[in-house]
Amino acid sequence: MALFGELFLSEIIKKPVFDPKGEVIGRVKDVIVVKGDPLPEISAVIIHRKGKPNIIKWDAINIFNKRIISSFQYADSLQSYEYPEEDLLAVRDILDKQIVDANGAKVVRVNDIKLEGYNGSAVLIAVDVGMRGILRRLGAEHSSDEVLKFFKTQLSYNLISWNYIQPLRPELKSIALTVPRQMLSDLHPADIADLISQVSREEGAHLFKDLDIETAAEALSELMPERQAEIISSIDTEQAADIIEEMQPDEAADVLSDLPTEKAKEILEHIDREEAEDIEELLSHEEDTAGGLMTNVFIAYPPQITVSEAIDRFKKDAEEIESVYYIYAVDEQEKLVGVASLRDIIMADPQSTLADVMETKLKSVTPETDDMVVAEIISKYNLVALPVVDADDVMLGIVSVDDVIDIILPPSAKRGRRKV
Amino acid sequence: MSRWKNFLLFLTVMGPGIITANIDNDASGITTYSVAGARFGYELLWTLIPTTIALVVIQEMVGRMGVVTGKGLADLIRENYGVKAAFFMMLGLFIANFGNTVADFAGWAASMEILGMSKYIMVPLGALAIWMLVAKGSYRFVENVLLFACLIFIGYIISGFMARPDWASVAKSTFVPRLQWNTEYIYLSIGIIGTTITPWMQFYLQSSIAEKGIKKEDYKASRLDVIIGCSITDIISFFIIVTCATTLFPNGIKVNEASEAALALKPFAGDYASLLFAISLANASILGAIIVPLASAYYICEAMGWEAGINKTFREAPQFIGIYTMMIAAGALVVLIPGAPLVFLMVLSAVVNGLMLPFVLIFVIMLINNAKIMGEYVNSRGYNAISWATIVTVVVLTVLFVFSTIFPVT
Numbered sequence: 001m002a003l004f005g006e007l008f009l010s011e012i013i014k015k016p017v018f019d020p021k022g023e024v025i026g027r028v029k030d031v032i033v034v035k036g037d038p039l040p041e042i043s044a045v046i047i048h049r050k051g052k053p054n055i056i057k058w059d060a061i062n063i064f065n066k067r068i069i070s071s072f073q074y075a076d077s078l079q080s081y082e083y084p085e086e087d088l089l090a091v092r093d094i095l096d097k098q099i100v101d102a103n104g105a106k107v108v109r110v111n112d113i114k115l116e117g118y119n120g121s122a123v124l125i126a127v128d129v130g131m132r133g134i135l136r137r138l139g140a141e142h143s144s145d146e147v148l149k150f151f152k153t154q155l156s157y158n159l160i161s162w163n164y165i166q167p168l169r170p171e172l173k174s175i176a177l178t179v180p181r182q183m184l185s186d187l188h189p190a191d192i193a194d195l196i197s198q199v200s201r202e203e204g205a206h207l208f209k210d211l212d213i214e215t216a217a218e219a220l221s222e223l224m225p226e227r228q229a230e231i232i233s234s235i236d237t238e239q240a241a242d243i244i245e246e247m248q249p250d251e252a253a254d255v256l257s258d259l260p261t262e263k264a265k266e267i268l269e270h271i272d273r274e275e276a277e278d279i280e281e282l283l284s285h286e287e288d289t290a291g292g293l294m295t296n297v298f299i300a301y302p303p304q305i306t307v308s309e310a311i312d313r314f315k316k317d318a319e320e321i322e323s324v325y326y327i328y329a330v331d332e333q334e335k336l337v338g339v340a341s342l343r344d345i346i347m348a349d350p351q352s353t354l355a356d357v358m359e360t361k362l363k364s365v366t367p368e369t370d371d372m373v374v375a376e377i378i379s380k381y382n383l384v385a386l387p388v389v390d391a392d393d394v395m396l397g398i399v400s401v402d403d404v405i406d407i408i409l410p411p412s413a414k415r416g417r418r419k420v
Numbered sequence: 421m422s423r424w425k426n427f428l429l430f431l432t433v434m435g436p437g438i439i440t441a442n443i444d445n446d447a448s449g450i451t452t453y454s455v456a457g458a459r460f461g462y463e464l465l466w467t468l469i470p471t472t473i474a475l476v477v478i479q480e481m482v483g484r485m486g487v488v489t490g491k492g493l494a495d496l497i498r499e500n501y502g503v504k505a506a507f508f509m510m511l512g513l514f515i516a517n518f519g520n521t522v523a524d525f526a527g528w529a530a531s532m533e534i535l536g537m538s539k540y541i542m543v544p545l546g547a548l549a550i551w552m553l554v555a556k557g558s559y560r561f562v563e564n565v566l567l568f569a570c571l572i573f574i575g576y577i578i579s580g581f582m583a584r585p586d587w588a589s590v591a592k593s594t595f596v597p598r599l600q601w602n603t604e605y606i607y608l609s610i611g612i613i614g615t616t617i618t619p620w621m622q623f624y625l626q627s628s629i630a631e632k633g634i635k636k637e638d639y640k641a642s643r644l645d646v647i648i649g650c651s652i653t654d655i656i657s658f659f660i661i662v663t664c665a666t667t668l669f670p671n672g673i674k675v676n677e678a679s680e681a682a683l684a685l686k687p688f689a690g691d692y693a694s695l696l697f698a699i700s701l702a703n704a705s706i707l708g709a710i711i712v713p714l715a716s717a718y719y720i721c722e723a724m725g726w727e728a729g730i731n732k733t734f735r736e737a738p739q740f741i742g743i744y745t746m747m748i749a750a751g752a753l754v755v756l757i758p759g760a761p762l763v764f765l766m767v768l769s770a771v772v773n774g775l776m777l778p779f780v781l782i783f784v785i786m787l788i789n790n791a792k793i794m795g796e797y798v799n800s801r802g803y804n805a806i807s808w809a810t811i812v813t814v815v816v817l818t819v820l821f822v823f824s825t826i827f828p829v830t
Binding site: 095096097098107108109110111129134137138230 | 495498499500502503504506507635724725
């Protein structure tokens, strides 16, 4: 029967608590929050009496509103409280902490918490992340309203409903970083990477651990190298190997190259042989060369096969590859002899051979070529991907345009959290 | 681990400590050292040693918090002491840093005048360049500019040598303290500590270490970075004092401004020394004018939970861009308006800085001893005794410094 209507947590902090005779038995310091159905609810109020913490169970609370808080208990029957780590305390653990606002894919702070009476208990219905919350805590909400009224405007409420908030750790112990997991996986991996890069290392690692393998792999490739190394080092090798395996070989190589050698080796041992070999080969190249940028996953067929055969084989081979733009033609020695875009292939007569439709005057680079030169060639000839060949023209891999764009215009998550 | 590997590790971790330390020698710091050297010769050199020790003790704790928590000081204060503490801290930081920005633009204007360029052209140009650097620039570029700018500080060391000091008496004054019981002497020695240990650089250092993502295992290398940075700061201060003490003091020339010192150097130390002094002042000023507004905008937004980032538009991060733009625009404008309350703003800034420092330092020592935050990295008992002693001393001196600023002797 305790709470009716709604109130903000900041309105009850430091309020006196009365016993049935109207004597003050202490002042509100914090409230314990437990899982409830459907929303978390207050299970006890922590009061400080002469500087000593005491606990009053919710059942012993008589009146609980923004003007009066009273208890059935008297001062002599109070139970002392030790602030155990495992309790979730609204002020200690939620207020002022950062949470992820999945709606705008940004990090905000909890300025206040809104409570509402529901079947006799006080439930947490929303967190206030707006200016109003700050002003209320500074005791200036009403005066600001008056001032703004004069200018004929008003401050809007900026609340995030608790429905959208989920504790990061299942035991509800800490919610330093909260985000509805469902919504998190709905975000684009690049946005998730942005979020991870905005919070502290530990919180970022926690956030990352909750992602499914596929999303994790994509988000990881969007992060800056040091951050990638940190996250991969913080999770166990099995999981790391699964994520690395899911990534494109060139991106996987980028991540592994920033890890300590032993750790990288260990991860490679857990990865499928064939895939691991691809990655190892890429690891042997310098980072800022065509070799360091390229991926060794590409589609190449002998020039004498027909277009319809090429399409059939392509449908099978391309399943595993993220994006394909060209089919390359290589001879028996794996030497690059030509290239056909998917458009050329689709428009061509199905009975003609690959050799008929392919372009033979093609641009290629060696693995040692500087990355800026690669960028210039791709830009000058308007290519989507550029083949990398060795001294004997044997095809080694391709550098695609998105690898090049990342050098010229790194995504924000790759540029780091803070710009000072 | 081999020695070579250790050195490589240090190179990757180094940066925040050294950059922070260099920015610490901003226009107002250089002014204090110039005045101290011109007025008392080598007599005040010894104060640099205790100042360096205090600086190392404090910055080491702040750096350690950055490494262990991965969060900025503003974050930690907000999360552990609530919105009120954070709000008033940020308000103070904003006022003090606005004063610092004004001082930096004033230093820039004065050094440009010495170099023969009109301040009415160079100040707006400088402000615009700084604003563009962040609004349109990339972080890589900013970082490179900062590291290069740190090199220019060597100019002070060179002009120190060009002044041909009497090294024997320099050494004696540095290691043998000699107190003088006159008010100006005491005020200036307190002033040296007051301009060296400032609140905002604690915020800056911790954030840039957290930002760099230095791991706990690499903490020793990071500590070395902080210690080297603190030493460099005071080595530069040392040479500024030596330069002015060798040339201006024997001739009885008193100066009130760093730019006056640069001009006064000409007849005694030669054109080049004077020019170097002026260029170094211009560099220190513009460096401060880049970092101070940017850093302030970041801490304030972080503590308040507002969107921040230099790659954001005004619509996305109105408070961040607003604070940053306002500090630069107003800071530059105040310098250009004839009769603007320049001195008042700088005194205000020094006073607010002085009033905030005790709180910042007490937050620091409370946070660093909080095992919930720092785990095994809390202060040891011995180190705690040293830290408390340092903090109490610095706080007492700072209170005196605030007094001396409000009630000047001259």
